[in-house]
Amino acid sequence: MISLLGRTCILVALTACSVGMVTGMVAGKRQDIDMGKWSRWMAYVCAIATTASIGMMEYALLTHDFSVAYVAEVGSLDTPTWVTIVSLWSSLNGSILLWSWMLGLFLAGFAYLTRNQHQATTSWALGVAMGIGVFFCFLVAGIANPFEAVSPIPTDGPGPNPLLQNHILMVVHPPSLYLGFVGMTIPFAMGCAALLSGRLDGAWLRHMRRWMLVPWGFLSLGIVLGGWWSYEVLGWGGWWAWDPVENASFLPWLTGTAFLHSAMITQRRNKLQGWTVSLIMATFLLTILGTFMTRSGVFNSVHSFTQSSIGPVFLAFLGACLLGSVLLLAARVDKIQPDQATDDGAAPKETSFLLNNLLFTGFMFTVLIGTVYPLLNEAITGKQISVGQPYFDKMTGPIGLAIIFLMGVGPALPWGRVSLRRGFQILAFPLASGIVIVGICLGMKLRGGMALATFGLSGFALAVTLKEMASPILAFHQANGKTWLHSISTVFIQSRRRYGGHIVHIGILCIAVGHVAGTRYTTAHPLTFSAGESKEVGSYTLTFKGTEKQIESHRRSVLANVLVHQNGKELAVVQPRLNHYIKMNQPIGTPQVLSTLTEDLYLNAVNIDEAANVASFDIYIKPLIWWIWFGGGLMLLGSILAFIPSRRGTDGQETVEAA
Amino acid sequence: MKPKTKRHLLLAAALGAAGTALAFITFGNIGDNLVYYWDTSQLVEAGDDAIGATVRLGGLVKDGTVQWDADKNFLQFEITDNKNTVPVEVNGAPPQMFRESIGVVVEGTMDKRGVFTSDRLMVKHSNEYRAPAEGEKTADLYKTVEDI
Numbered sequence: 001m002i003s004l005l006g007r008t009c010i011l012v013a014l015t016a017c018s019v020g021m022v023t024g025m026v027a028g029k030r031q032d033i034d035m036g037k038w039s040r041w042m043a044y045v046c047a048i049a050t051t052a053s054i055g056m057m058e059y060a061l062l063t064h065d066f067s068v069a070y071v072a073e074v075g076s077l078d079t080p081t082w083v084t085i086v087s088l089w090s091s092l093n094g095s096i097l098l099w100s101w102m103l104g105l106f107l108a109g110f111a112y113l114t115r116n117q118h119q120a121t122t123s124w125a126l127g128v129a130m131g132i133g134v135f136f137c138f139l140v141a142g143i144a145n146p147f148e149a150v151s152p153i154p155t156d157g158p159g160p161n162p163l164l165q166n167h168i169l170m171v172v173h174p175p176s177l178y179l180g181f182v183g184m185t186i187p188f189a190m191g192c193a194a195l196l197s198g199r200l201d202g203a204w205l206r207h208m209r210r211w212m213l214v215p216w217g218f219l220s221l222g223i224v225l226g227g228w229w230s231y232e233v234l235g236w237g238g239w240w241a242w243d244p245v246e247n248a249s250f251l252p253w254l255t256g257t258a259f260l261h262s263a264m265i266t267q268r269r270n271k272l273q274g275w276t277v278s279l280i281m282a283t284f285l286l287t288i289l290g291t292f293m294t295r296s297g298v299f300n301s302v303h304s305f306t307q308s309s310i311g312p313v314f315l316a317f318l319g320a321c322l323l324g325s326v327l328l329l330a331a332r333v334d335k336i337q338p339d340q341a342t343d344d345g346a347a348p349k350e351t352s353f354l355l356n357n358l359l360f361t362g363f364m365f366t367v368l369i370g371t372v373y374p375l376l377n378e379a380i381t382g383k384q385i386s387v388g389q390p391y392f393d394k395m396t397g398p399i400g401l402a403i404i405f406l407m408g409v410g411p412a413l414p415w416g417r418v419s420l421r422r423g424f425q426i427l428a429f430p431l432a433s434g435i436v437i438v439g440i441c442l443g444m445k446l447r448g449g450m451a452l453a454t455f456g457l458s459g460f461a462l463a464v465t466l467k468e469m470a471s472p473i474l475a476f477h478q479a480n481g482k483t484w485l486h487s488i489s490t491v492f493i494q495s496r497r498r499y500g501g502h503i504v505h506i507g508i509l510c511i512a513v514g515h516v517a518g519t520r521y522t523t524a525h526p527l528t529f530s531a532g533e534s535k536e537v538g539s540y541t542l543t544f545k546g547t548e549k550q551i552e553s554h555r556r557s558v559l560a561n562v563l564v565h566q567n568g569k570e571l572a573v574v575q576p577r578l579n580h581y582i583k584m585n586q587p588i589g590t591p592q593v594l595s596t597l598t599e600d601l602y603l604n605a606v607n608i609d610e611a612a613n614v615a616s617f618d619i620y621i622k623p624l625i626w627w628i629w630f631g632g633g634l635m636l637l638g639s640i641l642a643f644i645p646s647r648r649g650t651d652g653q654e655t656v657e658a659a
Numbered sequence: 660m661k662p663k664t665k666r667h668l669l670l671a672a673a674l675g676a677a678g679t680a681l682a683f684i685t686f687g688n689i690g691d692n693l694v695y696y697w698d699t700s701q702l703v704e705a706g707d708d709a710i711g712a713t714v715r716l717g718g719l720v721k722d723g724t725v726q727w728d729a730d731k732n733f734l735q736f737e738i739t740d741n742k743n744t745v746p747v748e749v750n751g752a753p754p755q756m757f758r759e760s761i762g763v764v765v766e767g768t769m770d771k772r773g774v775f776t777s778d779r780l781m782v783k784h785s786n787e788y789r790a791p792a793e794g795e796k797t798a799d800l801y802k803t804v805e806d807i
Binding site: 608 | 685686689692713732755757782
């Protein structure tokens, strides 16, 4: 029954997308307002139909209706309810269904928010976006059909992959990343629309940039949460390993970030239209490439699920999108008419934006090459290799430092020409702060050129950012004589976009500092304890108090009780554990982390011998890890602030200096 | 030549040069940082070339070769593909599932003594998780937690 209903909903969505695609494009071509309304209505229908299908799938999961293929694949009577709910994205077919649903919501949201803009560009954009919707609905209706009827009906299922049941972050990381990936469809469609209609004015660019901010913010958050999940679950004590799966999510982030900056140049100076549109297309194409790499099974990971025929289909779709984008760019890029290019030579702020774009693109290519090199090598020589972490660290380190440096220079400089003297005046104080920070680090006996450079440059960029945030408030306060609170809130609300940008920058700096400190200054202590034994690890004293057993419906676990003292004070009892899921043939550990703002104590049980009361742990002391998670939160907050539209009337006046 | 065309040409040349330099550095760096996936025979075949290279070495733990020093947290065993055998030293504890004749992967490098040193040891298992096979009792599987 559910199988039939769910399938019907998807077919409705597929039809709606097809009709919407055609009507949208025709409306764009003919500038036909009535036809445009049709495509908008189709977007709403698609959103409703996909929402209904998600509802049915969740219902089937929660009622353990094993006649539905997807429930038979990932459901289980033993799993806790929260695991059952999130099982929707624990395997391939469900995650593609989730993708279609989110795309449906994005389509409807875009159609609704642009309902009063009867422009050819809007219709074109909706038409292109719904064309992409056709592909995903087609996947759900066909080769990735989660609603397929199963016969005979099994009495129970295996449950989702235990690795995915092992941590609560499984609830938020995948949807967040999906919102990022799926949402890139809208700016991509808008870029195509700009080319198709030949119009890329300031207003359209502002729209594009805002529609980019939503997926970009979620993508940023999703990447950080993915790292956090890896840190809390996988037990190797790190959060980022330049693993192909991680890289797949990072590649579109890099070009997306480049776009957010180049769009400002285009908007302000009427330059680089073609480049800006290319970046947005590259971003979308990289999300599809990323989905192909993670889902097709060419790389083994927790994301690759089972082998399926979806790989070649994604590859074909990627090829089609790539070809379409290139042809569209080649044919139409000259048709984009700049209003009036202002040419005042090499203004330093503009140059810093250009360099930023080159660096981000270079970063992207560096990571892309390292990621696909093993695949190409294996295809040619048939030999399996991988590219080690040192490649990525060595190559991207200097690029990252240069980007942080520009993050200080760009926002500090005014638009237009600046004399060398003036430039120095502006940057003197921030540069001094950076140098002081390096001095302090040296005083703390920290060593390592790259790490110290990161801290110094981050200090420099932070000083600039804080100054940029404070000075408008200061000026307002002095000019109007209002209270501080009033001044802060007024200025903040008036230039939300700019402040959003500043907050994102601070988030990035937190991540950079946390990442470098956590990588460079981590100490590893693999230790084995017998019962009652105490050992010193850094400033901590760890005492192994014995083991404990815990039995749940879906797993049984062995816990090691470890008492932690620091400087003679009892801190906590932590319980790193090994979980044995009933339906899996090997145990999975859950490491335990004691976090403070300055450092984490990370304990992962390697083995726990209940009979002999002996346990071995990998213990790490990792400084400043919390800064990474905090930075991820700041990035989401900043992008939401920048997204919220300013009140009517102020929108046009708002400047675009949010750098 | 118009000044604009000239500028474009110069720009293209500069970008081309920068791109070539970047590609050169990139591929040089990739070549220096490859991780090889070898079995013991391939490692032995590589001879001295293997010394210093990062290798993911797969094979079986040879029966009767496991020595575990809990105080030093130091593990020694021999890894074999039933043709060639290589001694391995691991800095760290054996994982829960580790035992004789089980498949393992160690990541590390060959040193001049002909010993493979590693600080990363993984027990090899099928990449897909699976339910117990027909006739395999769940109680047997629990032993992996309880017996070691």
